[in-house]
Amino acid sequence: MNLVIIDYGAGNTQSVKFAFQRLGLNPVLSSAKEIIGAADKIIFPGVGHAKAAMEVLKETELHTFIPQLKQPVLGICLGMQLMCRYSEEGNTDCLGIIDEEVKHFEPLLKVPHIGWNQTTDKDGRQTSHYYFVHSYYVPVNNYTTLTCNYIQDFSAAIQKDNFYGVQFHPEKSSRAGEEYLQRFLDL
């Protein structure tokens, strides 16, 4: 499989690459449209600041290219948040694949939400624990496939057409995370 990780300076790119290597793949890191466009599947990683990330994506014109992709795309953490229309982090417009605003947690509990939390699928079943680390969240919406609760319910995973997103870090979520990534590869 031709798996490409979009390389735009996100903080967890290396960890994501290693995670797929542990699954026996050899992903390519690239910011080149022709390479990303030719991939079978695409990973859109992300750790860092939404506004700074969008600036990099705009410079490379990936901000208009990514929403047009037809292959399965998996956004991880900030990558998922950037799939939304807008983020309160730096008050920035994002890719607009999903018409939602990314919000900052009300600090009713400790923020960031750091650690292992369970999610709930559409049938109300609890999943394994996954590793989260974030201060901003995507509200529950029509495209939410997994919800998680911290301070309030939020989207732990979303899907719209060929665009998938996870708020947690499957690359750091032990066996449960590896199984999640494998399911994406098996799509």
Next chain:
Amino acid sequence: MLAKRIIPCLDIKDGRTVKGVNFENLRDAGDPVELARIYANEGADELVFLDISATDEKRKTLVALVERIAAEINIPFTVGGGITTVDDVYALLQSGADKVSINSAAVRNPLLISEIADKFGSQCLVLAIDAKQTPTGWKVFLNGGKIETPLDLYEWAKEGASRGAGEILFTSMNHDGTKNGFANEALRQLSETVNIPIIASGGAGTMPHFLDTFTIGKADAALAASIFHFGEISIGELKTYLLQHEISIRL
């Protein structure tokens, strides 16, 4: 529900683990990656690697080690020890570390906290604080406890959080090595002072100590070294015990 975290800490010198470890199923007790893999398989929620190499030359081996850990270990890990600049942080994060912890350098230059948080995000920055209870209150110490500062633990924690630290790793020097339990009163007060997660460190000796630090001390995570390294408590049995006592735990 968010789970409380159990975090083994490995001391690293010149790329090898130091302080004894005692595992029957370990081929090479000095290899941090091999030990990390055992802990990850036993259910450790995160790992902390603390580099105590004395020279810059030997510290460079740390970056290579971090890359090996990131390639092989599927849980988050923090690297600390001797980090003094934004460039140090960049090199470690680029190699695959999830977080860095800074200690003395942050006290000497509090701007470092803001610089790291602004550049890489609060989520990757753990402010480590070593403190000791003195007649005038909890005071922050530097260089592994050798140098006393006038800084108050709670004030310093507050400043660290406001400058952008994402978590606080608090080691009580009164409790460290005693195996008499964590500094739960100070931990609880820390949790009430700052609104970022607190990692308890120093004093773990028994499984009830972990229970107490999560219930009485309100800690979000608990770190320990020797009791895990010497197999006095296995992570699996500790987590089962905590679950039986209704602590939210990932099994």
